[in-house]
Each structure stands twice: as C-alpha cells, then as structure tokens.
Amino acid sequence: MAGRSLKPIPKPDLADFKVGVDNAIFSVDTAQNRLLVLLVMRQEDPFLNQWSLPGTLVRQGESLEQAAYRILAEKIRVKNLYLEQLYTFGNPGRDPREAPDSYGVRYLSVSYFALVRFEEAELIADGVSGIAWYPVQQVPQLAFDHNQILAYGYRRLRNKLEYSPVAFDVLPEVFTLSDLYQLYTTVLGENFADYSNFRARLLKLGFLCDTGVKVSRGAGRPASLYRFDAEAFAPLKDKPLVFI
Structure with a gap:
C-alpha cells in the first residue's frame, strides 16, 4: 500500500x-x-x-x-x-x-x-x-x-x-621398514596393504635413506635401518602422493 x-x-x-x-x-x-x-x-x-x-x-x-x-x-x-x-x-x-x-x-x-x-x-x-x-x-x-x-x-x-609423511614425525630418527609398516597397520588395520608392495612403493618415492646399518631382531635376517630424508621429500611436498 x-x-x-x-x-x-x-x-x-x-x-x-x-x-x-x-x-x-x-x-x-x-x-x-x-x-x-x-x-x-x-x-x-x-x-x-x-x-x-x-x-x-x-x-x-x-x-x-x-x-x-x-x-x-x-x-x-x-x-x-x-x-x-x-x-x-x-x-x-x-x-x-x-x-x-x-x-x-x-x-x-x-x-x-x-x-x-x-x-x-x-x-x-x-x-x-x-x-x-x-x-x-x-x-x-x-x-x-x-x-x-x-x-x-x-x-x-x-x-x-x-x-603425507606424518609417520616420520613420531618414529625414531632411524627405523626399519618393518617398524614403519607396523605403525601403518596399527592405525589402518592389518589388511591395508601387502608388506612387499608397501616396501616397494615407499622406496620408489626416494625419500628414505638407507643408513647402511643393519639390526638383528629375533631369528630373522638383519634389517636395514633407514632415515627420512626431508630434503629429498621437499620437491614432493606439494604434489599428490599416495604412500600406501
């Protein structure tokens, strides 16, 4: 109105x-x-x-x-x-x-x-x-x-x-690939990935440095100790990655 x-x-x-x-x-x-x-x-x-x-x-x-x-x-x-x-x-x-x-x-x-x-x-x-x-x-x-x-x-x-490499913030400075795999299985479950494929994928990404030192745990073969290489990872930081 x-x-x-x-x-x-x-x-x-x-x-x-x-x-x-x-x-x-x-x-x-x-x-x-x-x-x-x-x-x-x-x-x-x-x-x-x-x-x-x-x-x-x-x-x-x-x-x-x-x-x-x-x-x-x-x-x-x-x-x-x-x-x-x-x-x-x-x-x-x-x-x-x-x-x-x-x-x-x-x-x-x-x-x-x-x-x-x-x-x-x-x-x-x-x-x-x-x-x-x-x-x-x-x-x-x-x-x-x-x-x-x-x-x-x-x-x-x-x-x-x-x-992302969040796992390496909580692992010791040097670790075995079995240590890393165990952390992933604890969070994601036993069936998230086969160990052999997990190992191959992580090594292929190129930011794990073999220290040349081996450690014996139990009766199995000595395992290599690795270190996370932050410099090698830096170029990959903003790229889409799949760790597993």
Whole structure:
C-alpha cells in the first residue's frame, strides 16, 4: 500500500564466545597393535566424573596453538610428536553452560589432533585422579561432543597417513621398514596393504635413506635401518602422493 512504511527487522544480539581447545591425542602401541587415545576424568561440572578429551579454555595472551601445546605438556612427556589443528566445533548447545540464563555465552572448541609413540609417551598424573590411554574402538561415551571430535580426528589421522609423511614425525630418527609398516597397520588395520608392495612403493618415492646399518631382531635376517630424508621429500611436498 502506497505510503506505508516498513518496520526494520530486528537484528539478533551478537553471541559472546568463550574459546576452548580440545586435543585428540593418539598413540601407536605397535607392540600390541593398538591405536590409543588419551582420556581424562573431568573433575568439575558439567560432566563431573565423566571421561573427556584433554582440554582447556584459552588464556589471555595465549594463541590457540600455545593452548594446545600447554595441554599436551600438562598430560604427557614425549620427545617426538605430530600436532595439527583439526576443526572448530561450535554448534549451539554443545556445552551445557550455554543455558538461557548464562547471558548468551557460547563455547567454541578449536580441536587439535596429536600423534605420539606409545613407548615414548609418559603420562603425567599430577593433580589428576583419572588419566588413561583407551583403545580407540573401546572409548566410552565422552563429555560434551568429544566423541564427535574423536571420530573426526581419527578420520583425519587415517587420511594423513595415506598422503603425507606424518609417520616420520613420531618414529625414531632411524627405523626399519618393518617398524614403519607396523605403525601403518596399527592405525589402518592389518589388511591395508601387502608388506612387499608397501616396501616397494615407499622406496620408489626416494625419500628414505638407507643408513647402511643393519639390526638383528629375533631369528630373522638383519634389517636395514633407514632415515627420512626431508630434503629429498621437499620437491614432493606439494604434489599428490599416495604412500600406501
């Protein structure tokens, strides 16, 4: 109708966010062929006495990555590790503290995933009554949306092993091809690839350097020790590769 004024559509209030970091810390137990994830027992509400991924709210003046490394340093001692930002989880209602009477505060989780070797990772239990490695396939119901974060991290880890040298960040400086193959089978399953084909493919890529040293383990033939050659890998870094 002519001359009729339109009322402005009211804009919703902007959300007030708190930002946390949650780490899916995986370890590879090649001795027992298990992929494990680190869980901690929550010591406060919400989800008191329930297992969760290690997490924290980001402190003033702290970057997201610094918060992720802080959580790692508070829970485990380890020399070799791989850490990568995973995903941001921020659906409304993912945290019970987002109640209507909480002044609209929303809780975001910027998640990271880490990979360490089980043999090298020493748990730090100072001030923590519940901290444990759980087989990925036996994880209970976790606090918040941490089962979803864990599932996302597990998929990313499997994908990273297929096209990137992430495994060499957690292996010792020198290793046998059997060591490398065992790490892959622990994460991807026994039937991911035949050892002979795996060995041939990795050597053909040209970034594994034979040290000329052999090591004897058990009654089998001595095995050659290899080293990851970062310089040889550099030209391939941005090219599509398939490691397996």
